[in-house]
Amino acid sequence: MSKLFKLKKWLTIPETKKYLTQLFGEKVTEADIFKLALDGHLVLSVYFVNGAMARQGILNDCLPSECIDDIDHYTEKYPFLKHLSLPHFNNMCKLFRPNDLDQTDALSLYLQNTITEASLGLGKGVVTIYGVFDLPLFGAERLDVEHRYQMLTGGPDVTTQCLDGAFVFKGDVIYQLQESFENNEYFPGSKADGENLENQIISEKINNADAEKLREQFKAIRAAFLRARDARAAFLRARDAWPSISHYPAGGLPDDAAFVVRTESLRKLQDRLTKDDLPDKSEKPLTTRPRNTLLTIINALCEYSNIDIKSRGAAAQIAKLTQELGADISEETILKYLKEIPDAVETRMK
Incomplete structure (x- = not known):
């Protein structure tokens, strides 16, 4: 993480x-x-x-x-x-x-x-x-x-x-x-309905005379919209219901x-x-010898890839490779294992 x-x-x-x-x-x-x-x-x-x-x-x-x-x-x-x-x-x-x-x-x-x-x-x-x-x-x-x-x-x-x-x-x-x-453009008389009308006038290049007729028709629809809103408000207030009218x-x-x-x-x-993927309690933990073997293998792969495990940027270089693989491992975790490699290799060489 x-x-x-x-x-x-x-x-x-x-x-x-x-x-x-x-x-x-x-x-x-x-x-x-x-x-x-x-x-x-x-x-x-x-x-x-x-x-x-x-x-x-x-x-x-x-x-x-x-x-x-x-x-x-x-x-x-x-x-x-x-x-x-x-x-x-x-x-x-x-x-x-x-x-x-x-x-x-x-x-x-x-x-x-x-x-x-x-x-x-x-x-x-x-x-x-x-x-x-x-x-x-x-x-x-x-x-x-x-x-x-x-x-x-x-x-x-x-x-x-x-x-x-x-x-x-x-x-x-x-x-x-x-x-x-x-804001409901499909509700006749709403502000959104009026904005759509203005956009229509512009996009269709409606002449001024016809545009004014359309605007007058919208004003009448708008007035009906406001009357219906006020009537609904009075109805709701009389029954102490939800007072939002908009x-x-x-x-x-x-x-x-x-x-x-x-x-x-x-x-x-x-x-x-x-929790679902917890290993069986009967499964034995990794012992020292297999651990040293794995660390030795890692060391061999690093040498083959020209990665100096003792260099300052080794952990960052390996971390980048894990990211490209899609299995991201932090530099701190990698550095911890890199520090254990020399002792593991020495043990295997005895």
């Missing part, structure tokens, strides 16, 4: 691809990263470069940790699971246990069908969020990830829609992303949002792989 990696809080998708290729010891594609996220093996995040509008909330009620023995297994993959009420959780258990369904698929299906606006406790106002947020993958954001995966693998277009909107979270706080009616749940992630992966998530993935 490089020093730079330790300092970074998140990686881009190309950087993650390179890291996982080294970790797995085999080629990893960008499509593999999105599939790992969809299957619950990796937490995918998104970086709002220019910010995003959202309603803030938190899942109502807490799930007692004693209600199931392996609760940590589920909450690790689905952080929001610990906030579900006990009745909801019991329903989820009934969903997959009697039928022996795959736990990951069952949980995903459950979350997609039970997390609603009421259970999220969303606030009435709209805030602007910046930075990196994680994707729970139970709303429209999952469709965006699925779409990216299908595009990278030459699959079909994702035509499914999610009316509940797209979600992101940070810690225990969840956000439902919002879009502005004014936003609605986003159909997906913003176009200027970038997919990223937190280094913390990659470390957790590496830890799980390490």
Whole structure:
């Protein structure tokens, strides 16, 4: 693990691809990263470069940790699971246990069908969020990830829609992303609709007289848009409902949002792989003689490659070779073994 990696809080998708290729010891594609996220093996995040509008909330009620023995297994993959009420959780258990369904698929299906606006406790106002947020993958954001995966693998277009909107979270706080009616070019009378009209006038070189007629028609549509907005505001205030009159749940992630992966998530993935790949306890550790043999072989290969193991730049030269091989080893580690070579060779020559 490089020093730079330790300092970074998140990686881009190309950087993650390179890291996982080294970790797995085999080629990893960008499509593999999105599939790992969809299957619950990796937490995918998104970086709002220019910010995003959202309603803030938190899942109502807490799930007692004693209600199931392996609760940590589920909450690790689905952080929001610990906030579900006990009745909801019991329903989820009934969903997959009697039928022996795959736990990951069952949980995903459950979350997609039970997390609603009421259970999220969303606030009435709209805030602007910046930075990196994680994707729970139970709303429209999952469709965006699925779409990216299908595009990278030459699959079909994702035509499914999610009316509940797209979600992101940070810690225990969840956000439902919002879009502005004014920025929706397909909403008659919006500012974006008016900007499209002006662009049309310019691109089609419409004469001044006809252009003024189009602008007058838009003014009437704009006035109707504003009247409808005010009527909706009065309706919502009378019922003490969500007072926002200019936003609605986003159909997906913003176009200027970038997919990223937190280094913390990659470390957790590496830890799980390490535990799964632990050697058999009956396997004997490398003894002194085989170790000296290997060090002697390394020395012979270095001499053949004209690498002086005693020179100052030997470790850096070998480190570069490991990078080209795709199995990056730090200079510090290499230097430690280079220092052991003379004694090993001397032992073998006796």
